[in-house]
Amino acid sequence: MELRIEDLHKSFPHGASSLRVLNGVCLEATCGEFVAILGPSGCGKTTLLNILAGLIEPDSGRLLLDGHQVPDYRSHIAYMQQKDLLLPWRTVLDNAILGLELQGLPRQQAHAQAQALLERFGLGGFERAYPHQLSGGMRQRVALVRTLLLQKPIWLLDEPFGALDAMTRSQLHHYLLQAWHDQKATVLFVTHDVEEALVLADRVVVMTARPGRIKAILDVALPRPRHVTDPQFVALKAELLELLHAESLEERVYESS
Numbered sequence: 001m002e003l004r005i006e007d008l009h010k011s012f013p014h015g016a017s018s019l020r021v022l023n024g025v026c027l028e029a030t031c032g033e034f035v036a037i038l039g040p041s042g043c044g045k046t047t048l049l050n051i052l053a054g055l056i057e058p059d060s061g062r063l064l065l066d067g068h069q070v071p072d073y074r075s076h077i078a079y080m081q082q083k084d085l086l087l088p089w090r091t092v093l094d095n096a097i098l099g100l101e102l103q104g105l106p107r108q109q110a111h112a113q114a115q116a117l118l119e120r121f122g123l124g125g126f127e128r129a130y131p132h133q134l135s136g137g138m139r140q141r142v143a144l145v146r147t148l149l150l151q152k153p154i155w156l157l158d159e160p161f162g163a164l165d166a167m168t169r170s171q172l173h174h175y176l177l178q179a180w181h182d183q184k185a186t187v188l189f190v191t192h193d194v195e196e197a198l199v200l201a202d203r204v205v206v207m208t209a210r211p212g213r214i215k216a217i218l219d220v221a222l223p224r225p226r227h228v229t230d231p232q233f234v235a236l237k238a239e240l241l242e243l244l245h246a247e248s249l250e251e252r253v254y255e256s257s
């Protein structure tokens with residue numbers, strides 16, 4: 001499913017005034033495209049995804065799916081929030097099937113589907129564990145499994161691998177890409193890790209410091225699996241780091257003025 005965001009604006013009340021967070025964000029993801037979003041902390045990445053998922057209202061702007069404003073657009077979107085939001089009283093397995101259950105799938109069937117994906121994401125043997133018994137990285141994986149199980153055409157993933165070590169991360173990149181390939185989903189993947197963006201995405205979008213808007217878009221025309229030592233990869237990485245570095249400098253200037 002194709003996703004188009006047109007001129008999104010959002011401010012939050014801030015004391016007596018307001019804080020401008022998104023300032024005319026325009027973005028497109030074609031059907032089955034994997035788009036990574038990079039930007040300095042606080043630039044509005046999570047706010048952008050919250051709006052796309054329908055959790056908060058934008059002040060203005062439009063969201064189009066396959067070229068149309070769709071009233072029930074939420075039903076086409078699976079969202080993994082930055083906070084993992086697992087229910088503490090549910091086991092791993094029951095947290096994973098939460099979305100499926102809400103969709104009315106019988107528990108038995110939901111369990112069977114979840115089981116396979118939990119194993120693939122390295123959580124086999126932990127089905128009966130509770131969230132407090134898991135590491136941060138494991139909880140993130142449960143939340144990711146829950147998101148992928150919904151089989152939606154659009155995935156919004158907000159720093160899904162933030163709490164993981166490098167080895168686990170690269171393994172999960174592999175499984176995520178596999179699931180993306182199998183489901184042919186359109187993905188918006190927020191990260192602050194330049195290498196992660198380049199390993200995964202077809203295109204990388206760089207946002208400005210707050211108020212966020214799109215600063216640059218880079219095509220990553222490299223075959224997968226990608227190698228961080230590939231000269232083209234290295235060149236793209238340098239380019240992205242420079243774009244981001246300029247933003248953090250501007251933010252400092254802006255805040256001290």
Ligand SMILES: Nc1ncnc2c1ncn2[C@@H]1O[C@H](COP(=O)(O)OP(=O)(O)O)[C@@H](O)[C@H]1O
Pocket residue numbers: 012013019021039040041042043044045046047048210
């Ligand atoms: N509900 C809210 N009310 C007020 N301010 C908010 C709210 N949500 C986010 N903000 C502010 O908006 C800015 C962008 O936040 P966020 O979208 O979480 O940034 P990012 O995900 O890029 O780090 C931050 O300054 C944050 O404090």
Ligand SMILES: [Mg+2]
Pocket residue numbers: 045046047082158
């Ligand atoms: Mg965020």
